[in-house]
Amino acid sequence: EVQLVESGGGLVQxxxxxxxxxxxxxxTFSNYGMAWVRQAPTKGLEWVATISYDGSSTYYRDSxxxxxxxxxxxxxxxxxxxxxxxxxxxxxxxxxxxxxALYGGYFDYWGQGVMVTVSS
Amino acid sequence: DxxxxxxxxxxxxxxxxxxxxxxxxxxxxxxxxxxxxxxxxQPKLLIYGASNLESGVPARFSGSGSGTDFTLTIDPVEADDxxxxxxxxxxxxxxxxxxxxxxLK
Numbered sequence: 001e002v003q004l005v006e007s008g009g010g011l012v013q014x015x016x017x018x019x020x021x022x023x024x025x026x027x028t029f030s031n032y033g034m035a036w037v038r039q040a041p042t043k044g045l046e047w048v049a050t051i052s053y054d055g056s057s058t059y060y061r062d063s064x065x066x067x068x069x070x071x072x073x074x075x076x077x078x079x080x081x082x083x084x085x086x087x088x089x090x091x092x093x094x095x096x097x098x099x100x101a102l103y104g105g106y107f108d109y110w111g112q113g114v115m116v117t118v119s120s
Numbered sequence: 121d122x123x124x125x126x127x128x129x130x131x132x133x134x135x136x137x138x139x140x141x142x143x144x145x146x147x148x149x150x151x152x153x154x155x156x157x158x159x160x161x162q163p164k165l166l167i168y169g170a171s172n173l174e175s176g177v178p179a180r181f182s183g184s185g186s187g188t189d190f191t192l193t194i195d196p197v198e199a200d201d202x203x204x205x206x207x208x209x210x211x212x213x214x215x216x217x218x219x220x221x222x223x224l225k
Binding site for chain 2: 047106113
């Protein structure tokens with residue numbers, strides 16, 4: 001059974017940093033691209049970043065470029081999101097998702113999500 | 121950005137057929153996918169590539185369309201289908217529609 005378990009969320013002040021982790025199990029982690037998708041309270045879904053299966057390629061939405069870094073450790077089957085210079089608009093539930101490359105890319109398994117609140 | 125437009129809400133009776141639409145601001149070919157999200161839960165993939173049913177998803181769900189106009193159909197609707205449905209395109213990065221909240225009468 002595919003499982004994705006996020007951790008590392010919490011309350012953080014604007015301008016500070018936070019690092020999210022996502023522990024994967026039930027599939028060969030190193031064979032799949034992975035992504036972070038967020039959802040602000042009572043809002044829709046917003047893609048944040050994607051990393052290729054081997055970590056050699058990364059992609060970000062414009063609003064987080066230069067502030068967020070996606071990475072992975074295939075030996076530990078773990079995905080990360082380093083978030084720096086956090087802003088109030090980054091407040092959201094962050095989901096880790098497995099990404100399939102067919103048809104340009106979609107997300108076939110999602111974690112339960114972790115809440116990040118940016119507030120003073 | 122490719123903007124996806126969905127109607128905000130629908131209300132149907134169990135046993136009926138419901139169609140949920142998603143219109144893209146530019147052609148996305150068949151790079152359209154559908155998700156179901158119930159309150160307090162993570163999204164669940166239903167349809168990928170506009171019309172391909174994800175493994176394990178009931179055959180009551182189907183998808184159609186290409187280019188800019190897409191439809192998710194549930195037939196027949198069951199009480200458990202109460203949820204918000206999101207479309208997502210993958211032709212130009214990745215964007216999601218704002219979601220259609222499906223309620224049962």
